Amino acid sequence: MLVGRLVSVPLHLRTRHLSRILPRVLSRRNLHSEHLETSTAIMSSVNKTAHAFDKTRLDALLNRRFFYAPAFEIYGGVAGLYDYGPPGSSLQANILAEWRRHFIIEEAMLEVDTTVMTPAPVFETSGHVARFADWMVKDTINGEVLRADHLVKNVLEARLTGDREARGVAAAPVEAAPADKKKKKQVKSTAVKLDDSVVAEYESILAQLDNYSGPELGQLMRTHTITNPSSGNPVGEPQLFNLMFASSIGPTGQHPGFLRPETAQGHFLNFARLLEFNNGRVPFASAQVGRSFRNEISPRAGLLRVREFTMAEIEHFVDPLDKSHARFNEVADIELVLLDKYVQAAGQSTIKRMTVGKAVQEGVIANETLAYFVARIYLFLLRIGIDKTRLRFRQHMANEMAHYATDCWDAEIQNSVGGWTECVGCADRAAYDLTVHANKTKQPLVVRQALKEPVVEERAVAEFDKKALGKTFKGDAGAVTGAVEALDEAGLMRLKGELEQGPATIIADGKEFTLQPSMLTIERKTFKTNIREFTPNVIEPSFGIGRILYCLLEHSFWSREQDVERGVLSLPAVVAPTKVLIVPLSSRAEFDPLVKEVSLRFRKAGVHARVDDSNTSIGKRYARNDELGTPFGVTLDFASVQNRTMTLRERDTMDQRIGSIDDVIATVTELVNGNIEWAEACERLPAYDGVQAVE
């Protein structure tokens, strides 16, 4: 779809709250106090919403504070591989902790931890060996490799930008990450006006880009004269490239394996054990956090497209005849921004705002369970700090979706690198995965449910003359009977009809076999059963943690001042790497016991606190921690030593309060645990005016 180019400024910066506290703060005297930041600084924080998002500044901050950096940098780096430093690792760990709380604990899911290295037959059965691939094209002269759909997207978007420039319509620029700038071959736009019909055609192509096959992408490139932007050379025909990293297990080289490209198969292969663990009942969900690997063709989008990343995946197993959800009413009134398949098919990107309840009622989202998870994903993303106005759910179009899936929605988060980017996929995968693994391994991956009333049913069954089959097919006899038994009712009746006419053929293990009428009989028989046996359907929410983390950093970033570099990451306390900064005003020995005590008490309360006892000014220490997203700071000064009082500073507003050490620790603990908001903290603790009362 047409990628949104609007660069917005964080809207969740508590400006509402700021306007309430500002007059009070500014009316105070004693603003010259050493550890009260200046009124100008406070004023500038009000102006923060006026500053446009500056990606270069954000990247400099992330690099300076070592949130993450290219892996193997001193060896020249490898595209698509990144290492996380201390704040990045903590931020990721906190996002995952909240994910575990929000999903695994609250939904009573069963957590698993399955292996990354996977034997090849698993991915042959799942379809990944044949189909987990992207289309790539090669520059016919210099051999450079490009991902075909990305090439079309970049070139057409650049032409549309050029058209807007020629028409004098401003579009906000989207900048590349500095780390990627030297590698990234940005497609330059030239101000050339296009015909209205061409603009409409480009927009329509972009709106359904995920929908094109390789040959169709090749045709698009020829029709629209798309060449390699960096060289101007023509590109060849799109070729499929499998994204899995191949390996081999053991020293013989005879057991091929792959690094998994998603964690899902590990859940499916353990289904029988998980079902037993859950007392044989569905619905239930398994959940897993782990690394996945994809050999992306040209990863040039920072954390958004990497070759090794952390995923958090849920497989919710549900009765195919009952996809209602027990907690649906809790989310039914949540309003979501939806971009459905009909709108996209029409080449538009008009959004719908709709409650989750209405979306199910009107058939926009296929069923309650899928919609429930879409809503829970939404709540999770808001809770960790994703900007609500830059989050939407896009439905997959029919061709984009795996053939077995019934419905699929992506949580897309807008950012300056990739526009609207899929960060979470949520699909109803029907019974595909369990069925293919059960067929391959002959292990029953089914639910057996006791029925209150026995059910009488008539169905076709095949009975074989095993001796005759063995004589004719020898070692293949098992595969032949298996292939017949795998036929559904209609297939069996068709085979019966064919055998009544003479010999019939059947495909087993990719080979064709001729069945003689004497080898088997197919009859309809009556069965009475007290057990219902079925393969559950799977609803799969699949989260890419790196993409979410990067978007969160963008949505949280702003600058307090234009000229001086004073970046702030307004990360919510729940995910902030450090929750409280402890700032002793002096390095004198008499401060030590108090600093130790406060630090220990925070840590005992489960609040991640760090002491900054460096020699720099208090302003600099706070500025450094604003960049790290630390939401609260407590200052210990001479009055603290005498009176056991402490000041508390809030990062976004720089508002300062004062209270006894006990009260401040208790208040911060509640703030960090999300039990109270800053406004409540302000009711508990009086504003600090720069003079500590000495009793």
Ligand SMILES: Nc1ncnc2c1ncn2[C@@H]1O[C@H](COP(=O)(O)OP(=O)(O)OP(=O)(O)O)[C@@H](O)[C@H]1O
């Ligand atoms: N190369 C990657 N780098 C970082 N995250 C990724 C990558 N590929 C997938 N993800 C994350 O894993 C999630 C689930 O994977 P899924 O297979 O649905 O992605 P996908 O449809 O292949 O993504 P895309 O079309 O962008 O390549 C995605 O929503 C995304 O957050």
